[in-house]
Amino acid sequence: MKVNETEKLFYSDPYLRETKARILKVAGDGGRIRLLLDRTIFYPEGGGQPSDRGVIEGDGFRLRVEHVHGKDEVWHEGVLEGRMPEEGEEVRLSIDWEWRYENMRAHTGQHILSAIIKGLYGAETTGFQIFPDHCKIEIDYRGELGWDVVTRIEELANEVVWGDVEVEIEVYDELPGEVERRLRKTLSEKVKPPIRVVRIGNVDVTPCGGTHVRNTREIGLIKVLRFYRKSRKLWRVEFATGKRALRSLNEILEDYWRSLDGMPNKNRPLVERVGEVMGELESRERLIDELRRELWSWKGKALLDRAEEVGGVKVVAHVDDADMKDAQAFAVHLVDKNPGTVAVVGGRKYVLIARNKDVEGLSAVEVLRRALKRIGGGGGGSDNLAKGGGFRVSPEEAVSAVVEEVKKVLMS
Ligand SMILES: [Zn+2]
Known part of the structure; x- marks a missing residue:
């Protein structure tokens, strides 16, 4: 063992919830610190499994561990209460057991699920992540995934769960050919000995550095919650195991029944x-x-009844409460239905002008621009429809300014 290497007790006994250890190094100061220990039961983040949390206690201090990381040197990071710990001191470790145990159930459940998917459809698991309430795997399943396929996968996976299958951990310096041939996924070159192989009866043999339960029945249930296409080649499958499966199902059922009750x-x-x-x-x-x-x-x-007629054209002038989109729809509707009509509509912060196409010689956008020159603001549009805003006057004044310009054109 190298000088600062941390002995990983979570491998020799993943069910160990408490132990004693010695501090090798202390980093940080005050509120948030990190401790390197000679041995640990805290699993450091890795392989899709989140790090453990818990408490490290010594005489006169207490570290609430929130994050654990490192491969050879395992560092425990968290919030310190009490005095600063010192190198060489003995400490008591205890992990958040429910958190760890649910992660062990989830991780073992993932091996089974991935093995069943590969066995049935040849699809590889290309990614895996445990979240506080569910897990996510990515599979390179070709074709459309549907509930029929998912139900079949789920049923077989749970047969394994309920089948009371031993989960064995084998540790090798070099993989025997017999084991290597049986691996679900090829060993990454990054993995250096000792190589840990997880064997679930004749269901799955796979190299893995996570923590797992001893027997598949401990998983309780594997429940797929959701699946969706992630990319052209990959599907994401979300699932939950053990207590988390029950919680997720209850959440979804509560949502379901409350929605139905609201119908x-x-x-x-x-x-x-x-x-x-x-x-x-x-x-x-x-x-x-x-x-x-x-x-x-x-x-x-x-x-139209009270519209002024100028040079044979009816000029409708109107101030509206509607927003600009509705006012525009109305103005366009009005002039389209009535030949020889121009409509000027103003409202909160806008003025618009629409003409029937047969009113030749009058350009909506030109008339609007001339009016805006007098009242301020800006706008634009076409010969048939133009809109403006940002002027300094009331909607009524904006409408009469535009109408005045319309009349000038029609009377000329
Ligand atoms: Zn694993």
Whole structure:
């Protein structure tokens, strides 16, 4: 063993929750420090498995461990309470056991899931990550993944879980050919001896540096929660094991039943109820559209009745409460339906002008620009439709400025 190498007790006994160790080095000062120990039960982050958390205690101090990292030298980082620890001191270690155990269940569950997927479809697992509430794997599955395929994978994986299969850890300086041939994935060249191989009965043999349970039944359940395409070649599969599987399922079920309870018809399946509500929404949108057109037609009639006629063209002037998008739709609708019409509409922070195409010799954008020169602001558009804003006057004044310019053109 090298001088500062940390003995990794989580390998010799992954079920060890407490132990004693000696401090080799102390780094940092005050609130946040790091400790290097001669031995540890804290798993350092790696291979998709997050680091352990827990407590390191000595006489007069306590370190709340939040992050553990390092390969040969394992450093424990966290928040210090009490005095600064010193090199050579003895400390008591205890890990957050629930956190670690759920990670062990998850990691072992991933081996099984990946082995089943490869066995059934030849798809490799190209990535793996454990999160606090679920796990994620990436697989190079060709084709479309659906719930039928996922259910088949899940059933076989859980047969292994419930089948009471021993999980054995073998440690080699050099891999025997017999073991190497059976590996699910080839050993990375980065891995240096001792090589740890995880064997799950005749289901899976794979090199791995994580922590695992002793027997598959400890996993409890492997539940796929979600899957989606990540890229052209890769799919992501999210799953949970043990207590996390139960929690995730409850969260999803609570969401499901609460959503269903919020529906006008509370009978399953939710997907049909959502379809009904969406259909209702669409028909209401169609109705709103019809009503809007009817309103526009009445509003248009009223405005045309009191419109001023200049040189044979009806000039509609109107100040509207609607936002610019709606006001524009109305103005365009009005002039399109009525030949020989120009509409000038102003509202909060905008003024717009629309003409029927047959009103020749009057360019909407030119008229608008001339008006804006007098009242300030800017805008643009085409001969048929132009919009402006940023002027310093009221909407009424903006409308009459544009109307004045329209009249000048029509009377010339
Ligand atoms: Zn593993």
